[in-house]
Amino acid sequence: MSDLITLTLPDGSQREVARGTTGADVAASIGPGLAKAALAAKLDGELVDLSRPIEADASLALVTARDEADALELVRHDFAHVLAEAVQQLFPGTQITFGPATDDGFYYDFAPAPGRGPFTEDDLPAIEEAMRAIIRADKPLRREVWPRAQLISRWKQQGENFKAEWAAELPGDEDLTVYWSGEDWLDMCRGPHLPSTGKLDPQAFKLTRVSGAYWRGDQKNAMLSRVYGTAWLNKKQLDAHLMRLEEAAKRDHRKLGREMDLFHLQEEAHGSVFWHPRGFVIYRALEAYMRRRLDLGGYDEVKTPQIMDARQWEQSGHWGKYRENMFVIPDEVPNTEDEGPVVSNDAQWMALKPMNCPGHVLIFRQGIKSYRDLPLRFAEMGCCHRNEPHGALHGIMRVRQFTQDDGHIFCREDQIVAEVQMFCDLLDSVYEDLGFERYSIKLALRPEKRFGSDEMWDQAESELRNAVAAAGRATEEFGWEELPGEGAFYAPKLEFHLTDAIGRTWQCGTIQSDRVLPERLDATYVGEDGNRHRPVMLHRAILGTYERFIGILIEHHAGWFPTWLAPVQAVVATIVSDADAYAGDVAAALKAAGVRVETDLRNEKINLKVREHSLQKAPYMLVVGRREAEEGTVALRNLKGGEQKVMPLAEAIALIKADALPPDLKP
Numbered sequence: 001m002s003d004l005i006t007l008t009l010p011d012g013s014q015r016e017v018a019r020g021t022t023g024a025d026v027a028a029s030i031g032p033g034l035a036k037a038a039l040a041a042k043l044d045g046e047l048v049d050l051s052r053p054i055e056a057d058a059s060l061a062l063v064t065a066r067d068e069a070d071a072l073e074l075v076r077h078d079f080a081h082v083l084a085e086a087v088q089q090l091f092p093g094t095q096i097t098f099g100p101a102t103d104d105g106f107y108y109d110f111a112p113a114p115g116r117g118p119f120t121e122d123d124l125p126a127i128e129e130a131m132r133a134i135i136r137a138d139k140p141l142r143r144e145v146w147p148r149a150q151l152i153s154r155w156k157q158q159g160e161n162f163k164a165e166w167a168a169e170l171p172g173d174e175d176l177t178v179y180w181s182g183e184d185w186l187d188m189c190r191g192p193h194l195p196s197t198g199k200l201d202p203q204a205f206k207l208t209r210v211s212g213a214y215w216r217g218d219q220k221n222a223m224l225s226r227v228y229g230t231a232w233l234n235k236k237q238l239d240a241h242l243m244r245l246e247e248a249a250k251r252d253h254r255k256l257g258r259e260m261d262l263f264h265l266q267e268e269a270h271g272s273v274f275w276h277p278r279g280f281v282i283y284r285a286l287e288a289y290m291r292r293r294l295d296l297g298g299y300d301e302v303k304t305p306q307i308m309d310a311r312q313w314e315q316s317g318h319w320g321k322y323r324e325n326m327f328v329i330p331d332e333v334p335n336t337e338d339e340g341p342v343v344s345n346d347a348q349w350m351a352l353k354p355m356n357c358p359g360h361v362l363i364f365r366q367g368i369k370s371y372r373d374l375p376l377r378f379a380e381m382g383c384c385h386r387n388e389p390h391g392a393l394h395g396i397m398r399v400r401q402f403t404q405d406d407g408h409i410f411c412r413e414d415q416i417v418a419e420v421q422m423f424c425d426l427l428d429s430v431y432e433d434l435g436f437e438r439y440s441i442k443l444a445l446r447p448e449k450r451f452g453s454d455e456m457w458d459q460a461e462s463e464l465r466n467a468v469a470a471a472g473r474a475t476e477e478f479g480w481e482e483l484p485g486e487g488a489f490y491a492p493k494l495e496f497h498l499t500d501a502i503g504r505t506w507q508c509g510t511i512q513s514d515r516v517l518p519e520r521l522d523a524t525y526v527g528e529d530g531n532r533h534r535p536v537m538l539h540r541a542i543l544g545t546y547e548r549f550i551g552i553l554i555e556h557h558a559g560w561f562p563t564w565l566a567p568v569q570a571v572v573a574t575i576v577s578d579a580d581a582y583a584g585d586v587a588a589a590l591k592a593a594g595v596r597v598e599t600d601l602r603n604e605k606i607n608l609k610v611r612e613h614s615l616q617k618a619p620y621m622l623v624v625g626r627r628e629a630e631e632g633t634v635a636l637r638n639l640k641g642g643e644q645k646v647m648p649l650a651e652a653i654a655l656i657k658a659d660a661l662p663p664d665l666k667p
Contacts, residue, residue: 002019003018003019004016004017004018004019005017005018005019005021005054005055005056005057005058006057007021007026007054007057007058007059007060008057008058008059008060009059009060009061010059010061015029017054019053019054019055019056020053020054020055021053021054022041022050022051022052022053022054023038023040023041023043023048023049023050023051023052023054023060023062024038024050024051024195026041026060026062027050027062030062034062034064037064037065038050038062038063038064039063039064039065039070039071039074039075039194039195039199040062040063040070040074040192040194041060041061041062041063042059042060042061042062042063042070043058043059043060044058044059045059047063047070047073047074047192048191048192049141049143049191049192049193049195050062050195051142051143051195052143052192065233065234068233071233072101072231072232072233073101074192074193074194075194075199075200075204075231075232075233076101076102076105076106076231077100077101077106077193078141078193078194078197078199078200079105079106079131079200079205079229079231080099080100080101080106080107080108080229081099081179081181081187081189081193082131082134082135082181082197082200083099083106083108083127083131083207083227083229084096084099084108084110084187085134085181085185085187086127086130086131086133086134087108087110087119087127087130087227088185089130089134090123090126090127090130091112091113091116092113093112093113093114093116093159094110094111094112094113094116095110095111095159095160095161095162095163096108096109096110096160096162096163096187097109097110097111097162097163097166097215097224099187102228104230104231104241105205105208105228105229105230105231106228106229106231107226107227107228107229108226108227109213109215109224109225109226110224110225110226110227111162111215111222111224111225112225118210118212118223118225119210119225119227120210121209121210123210124207124210124227127207127227128205128206128207131202131205132202134181134197135197135198135200135201135202136198136202137182137197137198138196138197138198139181139182139196139197139198140180140182140195140196141179141180141181141193141194141195141196141197142179142180143177143178143179143191143192143193144177144178144179144180145175145176145177146176146177146178147176148167148168148170148172148176151167151176151178151188152164152167152168155167155188162215163188166188167188176188177189177190177191179191179193181197201232201233201234201235203234203235203238204231204232204233204234204235204237204238205229205230205231205232205238206229206230206238206242207227207228207229208228208229208230209227209228210225210226210227210228211225211226211228212224212225212226213225213226230242244502244503244504247502248502248504248555250558251502251554251555251556251558251559252395252555253395253396253397253550253551253552253554253555254395254396256554256555256558256559256617257279257395257396257554259559259615259616260278260279260559260567260616260617261276261278261279261616262275262276262278262279262282262554262567263275263276263279263396264276265395265396269401270390270393270400271388271393271398271399271400271401272399272400272401273396273399273401273547277567278567278568279550279567281567281596282550282553282561282565282567283546283550285564285565285662286543286546286549286550286553286565287381287546288662289433289662289664290381290405290430290542290543291381292662292664292665293426293429293430293664294379294405294407297377297422297426298377299377299378299379299407300376300377300378300379301378301379301380301381302360302363302378302379302380303380303382304353304356304359304360304362304363304380304382305353305359306352306353306383306385307329307350307351307352307353308350308351308353308358308359309348309349309350310328310348310349310350310351311348311349312358312362313326313351313358315520315521316357316358316361316517316520316521317451317489317490317516317517317520318354318355318358321449321489322354324387325354325386325387325388326351326352326354326385326386326387327351327352327385327387328349328350328351328352329349329350329351329352330349352384352385353382353384353385354384354385354386355382355384355404355406356380356382356384356404356406356408357406357408357514357517357537357539358517358521359380359382360378360380360408361408361517361518361521361523361537362521363378364376364378364410364523364535365521365522365523368525368526369410369524369525369526369535370525370526371412371525371526371527371528371533373525374410374411374412374415374525374535375409375410375411375412375415375419376409376410376411377407377408377409377410378407378408378409378410379405379406379407380404380406380407381403381404381405381406381546382403382404382406383401383402383403384401384402384403384404385400385401386400386402387400388400395551396547396548396550396551397547397548397551397552398548399545399547399548402545402546402547402548403545403546403547404541404543404544404545404546405541405542405543405544405545405546406539406540406541407539407540407541408537408538408539408540409423409537409538409540410518410523410525410535410536410537410538411535411536411538412525412533412535412536413459413463413536416463416467416513416536416538417463417466417467417470419467419538420463420464420467420468420471420494420511420513420538421467421470421471423511423538423540424467424468424471424473425471426542427496427509427542430542430543431496431498431509431542433662433663433664434553434562435553435556435557435562436498436499436500436556437499438498438499439478439496439497439498439499439509440478440479440480440481440496440497440499440505441468441473441474441478441479441480441481441494441495441496441497442479442480442481442482442483442494442495442497443461443464443465443468443480443481443482443483443492443493443494443495444483444486444487444488444492444493444494444495445461445482445483445484445485445486445487445492446461446485446487446492447485447486447487447488447489448485449489450487450489450490451489451490451516451520452490452515452516452519456515456516457492459515460491460492460513460514460515461492461513463513464492464493464494464511464513468480468494479497483495487512488512490512490514490516490517491512491513491514491515491516491517491539492512492513493510493511493512493513493539494510494511494512495507495509495510496508496509496510496542498552500552500555500556501556501557501558506552507544508541508542508543508544508548508549508552509540509541509542509543509544510539510540510541510544511538511539511540512538512539512540513536513538514536514537514538514539515534515536515537517537518534518535518536518537519534523535523537553565559617560617560619560640561617561619562663563619563620563656563659563660564659564660564661564662564663566596566617566618566619567596568596568597568598568616568618569595569596569597569618569619569620569656569660570590570595570596570597570598570618570619570620570621570622570656571597571598571599571600571609571613571618571620571621571622572586572587572590572597572598572599572600572621572622572624572634573599573600573606573609573610573613573621573622573623573624574599574600574601574623574624574625575606575623575624575625576625576626577601577603578625578626578629579624579625579626579628579629580601581629582624582628582629583599583601583624584599586622586624586634586649587599589649589653590622590653590656593653593656593657594657594660595653595656595657595660596660598618600613606623609621610637610639613639614639614640617639617640618639619638619639619640619659620636620637620638620639620656621636621637621639622634622635622636622637622652623635623636623637623644628646632648632649633646633647633648633649634646634647634649634652636652636655636656
């Protein structure tokens, strides 16, 4: 065996180096600047420590802060370990468990020392200071592989019962690795890590909150204290993130929903929304808009039952794959994939529908369908129920009762690409109308547990890829990405992720190419050859659910809806009581023009009225006094922009009416 190996660098150049050379050695050989900037290495695409010896020919890339995705994952992982070390320094006897990186930071779960009680947010400042001390100490981070028995013994000696339990359960053929922080603290971890704690910016993190968490997510296990933090590459990034969080708090749909009197939630109907009159105005306006768009898109609207026989859900496959999320009547029913629904002589098991698709197949099956009938596009504003865990509920964003802008397209295989393209064009137009400028597209591929053959999945995934490419959207501009293992159990899917006004992403739209459900529910059409064929079923939605999408709209627009969606589009406010009668006439004229209007005749100063109606996010205020009453004018104020202009009443009404038209109805 040669003592030399060949490393291929990202620019295509090759270096012949001694076997056992590390990424750090290569960085140093290129130059001192890179040696200082390097954080980790990528060997044949795998992220590894800079200190890992390279034993065979490989492609090598050195990771620096410029490689932001990899760099953030590294630093967040390291911040989690520094957090654990700091907590054990401050609170001896604390046991450590797991500490992963998250989308914007990290967390670590701890078992506080006996008698201490759970951690609280009052503990966070001291922990932050201890973390900064560890970072400033620039402690080297060193990887070691330990024999299983030795590591378990070490954990037990230190009283780390959770780590010992986990080490004992890891696969027998897996190397058990630990990382030392300096010479006095270690944790079990697969890695990789930065070369030392000093590579972290001590001003680029903040501990944010504390919560309870069960060991391994099981409520039967011990309750732990989870400490969350956010972490970035530098203080500038942290400050920008904290500003986004502050802005997000101002836009929180639950807060604005209360202030604007749109909806409420309460214990008596966990996970269901009580829409108030103003909130339901938004709902109805959005629903009416979607119906018009679907009508023009060639959809036929249908309505399917809320409750169906459990045998139907067994046949569709939902019983085995989705039973725990379904509301069943009565509810003493087997809950395993092997056991089907039980039917007695007295009553049959029923289930509230968690989705609309089986009902649409049953409509399709009524009567004989020909290849000439396809595509058939069914749409339903379908109310569904899913038994989401209590802890997963979140305002109107995650609920148990919701209404989907659902649709299913039954088509031939040769029609799939064109149908997906048409859907993408419709979705693009709807998102633009609703004020969203950007979205990305992801292809969620087959999960491990699924129905259907590999050939079916190969074909379905290929069709979705081809459709997006034909639509010109499989590009960097649309953030095209493939997500292995994230498809539904019956079909791969295209996901459409909206970007809102403050840069957050929301997965809303979806289209799935399904051959499984038509087969399981025996949907067929008569082909040109006179034989029976299975249609392909495209499951599609643009908004997702009305509840969640309205929550997104509230936060995206910060409550300042486009005028056509605003619950109250105009307020007529008086300066003096002498103008009350004229204010009534102005309001009547606006209402006759189709504008949603209120009057404010209170004996209050106009500045107070402006402030209060601004909080209610009314787009327009028409201020009237004696002069306006005499001249037939109004002082029209744009409450969002603060501009005011005196104009004839007819001109003001025309302006507001034009602005209040839904985008699809504008000339």
